[in-house]
Amino acid sequence: MKRDILxxxxxxxxxxxxxxxxxxxxxxxxxxxxxIFVDWFSQRYMMHYSERxxxxxxxxxxxPAWGQIKRLVLRMMVFAVVVVTAVISAVAKLSAQxxxxxxxxxxxxxxxxxMSTQREAAEIFPKEYALISAQMSEIRARMxxxxxxxxxxxxxxxxxxxxxxxxxxxxxxxxxxxxxxxEEAKDMPAxxxxxxxxxxxxxxxxxxxxxxxxxxxxxxxxxxxxLEKETIDLSFMLEQMTDEFFPLLQKxxxxxxxxxxxxxxxxxxxxxxxxxxxxxxxxxxxxxxxNTEIVVQAEKTEDSVRISFQNQGKTIPKQRLEGLFEKFYRxxxxxxxxxxxxxxxxxxxxxxxxxxxxxxDASSEAEVTVFAVELPGG
Numbered sequence: 001m002k003r004d005i006l007x008x009x010x011x012x013x014x015x016x017x018x019x020x021x022x023x024x025x026x027x028x029x030x031x032x033x034x035x036i037f038v039d040w041f042s043q044r045y046m047m048h049y050s051e052r053x054x055x056x057x058x059x060x061x062x063x064p065a066w067g068q069i070k071r072l073v074l075r076m077m078v079f080a081v082v083v084v085t086a087v088i089s090a091v092a093k094l095s096a097q098x099x100x101x102x103x104x105x106x107x108x109x110x111x112x113x114x115m116s117t118q119r120e121a122a123e124i125f126p127k128e129y130a131l132i133s134a135q136m137s138e139i140r141a142r143m144x145x146x147x148x149x150x151x152x153x154x155x156x157x158x159x160x161x162x163x164x165x166x167x168x169x170x171x172x173x174x175x176x177x178x179x180x181x182x183e184e185a186k187d188m189p190a191x192x193x194x195x196x197x198x199x200x201x202x203x204x205x206x207x208x209x210x211x212x213x214x215x216x217x218x219x220x221x222x223x224x225x226x227l228e229k230e231t232i233d234l235s236f237m238l239e240q241m242t243d244e245f246f247p248l249l250q251k252x253x254x255x256x257x258x259x260x261x262x263x264x265x266x267x268x269x270x271x272x273x274x275x276x277x278x279x280x281x282x283x284x285x286x287x288x289x290x291n292t293e294i295v296v297q298a299e300k301t302e303d304s305v306r307i308s309f310q311n312q313g314k315t316i317p318k319q320r321l322e323g324l325f326e327k328f329y330r331x332x333x334x335x336x337x338x339x340x341x342x343x344x345x346x347x348x349x350x351x352x353x354x355x356x357x358x359x360x361d362a363s364s365e366a367e368v369t370v371f372a373v374e375l376p377g378g
Contacts, residue, residue, distance in 0.1 A: 046064060178200040294309065321364060
């Protein structure tokens with residue numbers, strides 16, 4: 001009962017308040033209209049004058065000033081057009097912004113679903129997003145290729161480490177065996193002792209090379225290459241390198257024919273470039289036939305310098321030429337010989353040449369293999 005009475009009182013109070021508000025608004029409008037607005041309008045847009053009627057009585061007459069009123073109407077119309085245009089533009093902009101935000105959210109969600117599942121792009125993106133669909137398909141394909149390349153590189157690296165770890169045992173076992181023989185046989189003939197020492201030393205060198213390959217793998221992943229460029233005389237650099245390789249060349253029965261155009265120079269990092277040439281020349285010697293000539297040439301063109309290393313050896317199949325510059329890649333026969341390294345020399349050479357803004361490639365046919373480096377002219 002009390003609740004009903006309270007509810008009725010609330011309704012009555014609201015009605016009274018509403019009626020009072022109506023009277024207040026009416027009074028306010030009436031005052032403004034009949035007061036301020038009427039006075040303003042009368043002064044500006046009404047003409048008043050006095051005239052006498054037929055009986056001679058004086059009357060005040062009020063008539064509209066139509067010229068002023070027409071200008072007022074024109075101003076009001078122009079103002080209305082400006083306001084309406086501004087409102088429509090603001091609403092359209094706000095609507096477009098909200099639509100764009102919604103579209104961005106929708107696209108982001110579609111991209112998330114597409115990249116986190118194996119569904120086709122056409123199943124997720126509507127027809128109006130055909131361009132985005134094609135781009136995302138291309139991006140995912142590239143990512144998959146990159147992931148596959150990383151996996152293959154990691155697999156090659158793991159296989160290489162496994163091979164190296166296994167290969168370490170052979171020379172180490174030989175070194176230990178020959179040293180034990182030398183220790184046990186105190187009265188061993190000098191000639192035989194010299195032979196055993198020589199074999200043990202060769203195996204120790206082989207062991208050192210394998211260990212260095214382990215360090216090479218670690219350094220390649222951790223090293224950050226920073227170039228310190230200067231003008232390099234290629235003739236002097238290549239001659240000096242040829243002299244450094246003389247013992248290895250003599251051991252293998254090779255000779256180097258060096259041909260460098262006079263005044264050929266490049267603007268490069270001398271230490272890094274020397275490493276490139278070292279790797280290429282070492283590779284040329286390692287895979288060349290014995291008692292053959294290795295040709296090193298450097299020639300300058302209009303806007304570049306080309307340095308090539310040519311050797312005679314077993315022809316490299318075309319399908320393997322590209323793989324030569326991949327990390328941890330070695331030819332199959334390399335593992336069974338002393339020439340097989342960690343498969344990083346050519347990869348490092350390619351990265352250094354690329355940092356210099358150049359390129360490196362290889363060709364092999366008719367038992368002639370050529371590695372060529374092209375650098376911007378100095």
